[in-house]
Amino acid sequence: MPQLDYDVLIVGSGPAGSTTARFAANAGLRVLMVDKRQELGAPIQCSGAISRHALEAADIVPDDEFIHEAIYGFAIYDERGERTVHDYRRLKPDEYGSGGGKKPLGYVVDRRRFDRHLMTQAERAGVDVWLKTEGLGYTPTPDGRCTVHLRRYNQEIDVSARIVVGADGLQSQVGKWAGLQTHIKITELAGCLQFIVDGVETEGLLEIVTGHRWAPGGYAWVFPKGNGYAEIGLGVIATMTKEPAKDHLHRFMSDSFFADRFANSRILEVQGGGVPLASPLRTQYADNMILVGDAARHVNPITGGGLHTAVAGGKIAGTFLSGHLADNLPLRSDALSAYQDLWLSAVGEKMWKLYDIKTDIFHNMNIAERDSQLYATMSDYFSPTSEFKKI
Amino acid sequence: MSKQQPVIFDIGWNACINCGACIAICPQEAGFVSPFDTIAVDRPCDIACLLCEQICPVDTIRHRPAVAEVTPAGAVGR
Structure with a gap:
């Protein structure tokens, strides 16, 4: 008979949920994490890029189990194919490289294995995980706790917890349960598609192609995917x-300045997702509930990157909960604003700034001007001197 | 938007990549989802903003008027 009484119940076992779980359990909290899926990471809705710094800051050891390929820098293209390269192997040769004593700048990870690895680390820290378990809703109870309603292999189960963490992704239902304003504007959600391909050469760089012509409102990318594979998306x-x-x-692959490079590509997988190029949620907490990761829209509004922000947010959430629950502080809405304040000062304020920059660019209705602004902003963003490089 | 007639969504499952973008953009309350990480296809949507159709990266969401459910078969074509 499973234990039906926990300190923390986390809905969603992606990078944000698993990292929250691990930090909370390491601090001694009793944690249940549920996920409706049978296999984590899938269907893949993400390109899988994350910096080494981001992993290390969240106590995640880069492991061959989940790494597709090491990354050493960036190449940003304008719509005609002119490019700015920030190759850290050349910029800081003593620090970055594949040789002895040198390290990569980041990685492209296999989301299936990355997510499972993070879940495993959480389980080893003492977290209970239930797969094939869907959250249906939650009800704050008079004792200051809440009851979370779950469906596990078709069986409805109620679990008592002090707090529920919504880590259920961009499609978050947990935020909606609490009546939070989670709606995202159609102008701020990019519809993304990517192919994993064979037969496209890469050079250890994340390549980003700007230009309204190829990806109106967003950008296109070519990332190394290990074993000679690449991912091409937009x-x-x-x-x-x-x-x-x-x-x-299809047009980017057949008509762009990369048409020759892609001519012999063979598609191995098709993946897609919605990527918010939006601000973080203004309110990320409610009675007995906090949101983390995509569910809180912890996504970089310029790059659309969500892995770094998910594990960073997870660490903040897990650490916050361990202190807050250890001190037996109240768990009604107002008392949880401290979580959001903590998150804002650590990463959120920078994300708001990025959102303002991004909004300025896309409010420009002159396409040529907007294209050059986006190219310049992207080129600057990934440069070693960028003030945002830790996001 | 508010004057739209309720619709029922049809998803071309052959093209659907289960990406979840349609749920992410959907202004409905919690639970308007299918078991396949898409918006619900088994009940009418009274908002009918059709943002899900707009965002779909593979263009595989269509709709029909919800009233078609109560008219004789064949009375409403698509």
């Missing part, structure tokens, strides 16, 4: 095009 804003991402991606 995201578009629906209000800036009449066509779905699929058509833009």
Whole structure:
């Protein structure tokens, strides 16, 4: 008979949920994490890029189990194929490289294995995990706790917890349960599609292609994927095009300055997702509930990157909960604003700043000007001197 | 938006990549989802903003008027 009484119940076992769980359990809290899926990481809705710094800051040891390929820098292209390269193997040769004593700048990870690895680390820290378990809702109870309603292999189960953590992704239902304003504007959600391909050469760089012509409202990318594979993808804003991402991606592959490079590519996988190029949620907590990761819209509004922000947010949430619950502080809405304050000062304020920069660019209706602004901003963002490089 | 007639969504499952973008953009309350990480297809949507159709990266969401459910078969074509 499972234990039906926990300190923390986490809905969603992606990088944000698992990291929250691990930090909370390491601090001695009793944690149950549930996920409706049978296999974590899938269906893959993410390109899988994360910096080494981000992993280390969240106490995640880079492990061959989940690394597809090491990354050493960036190449940012304008719509005609002119490019700015920040190759850290050349910029800081003593520090970055594949040789002895040198390290990569980051990695492209296999989301199936990365997510499972993080879940395993959480389980080893003492977290109970239930897969095939869907959250249905939660009810704060008069004793200051809450009851979380779950469905596990078709059986409905109630579990008592002090707090529920919504780590259930961009499609978050937990935030909606609490009536939070989670709605995202159509102008701020990029529809993304990517192919894993064979037959496309890469050079250890994350390549980013700007330009309204290829990806209106977003950008296109070519990332190394290990074993000679690459991923080619793009995201578009629906209000800036009449066509779905699929058509833009086919055009990018057949008509762009990369047409020759992609000519012999063979598609091995098709993946997609919605990527918020939006601000973080203004309110990320409610009675007996906090949100983390994509569910709180902890996503970089310029790059659309969500892995770094998920594990960083997870560490903040897990650490916050361990202190807050150890001190027996109240768990009603107002008392949990401290979580959001903590998150804002650690990463959130920078994300708001990035959001303002991004909004300025896309408010410009002159396409040529906007293209050059985006190219310049992206080029600067990934430079070693960028003030945002830790996001 | 509010004057739209309720619709029922049809998803072309052959093209669907279970990406969840349609749920992410959906202004409905919690639970308007299918078991396959898409918006619900088994009940009417009274908002009918059709943002899900706009965001779909593979363009595989369509809709029909919800009233079609109560008319004789064949009375409403698509």
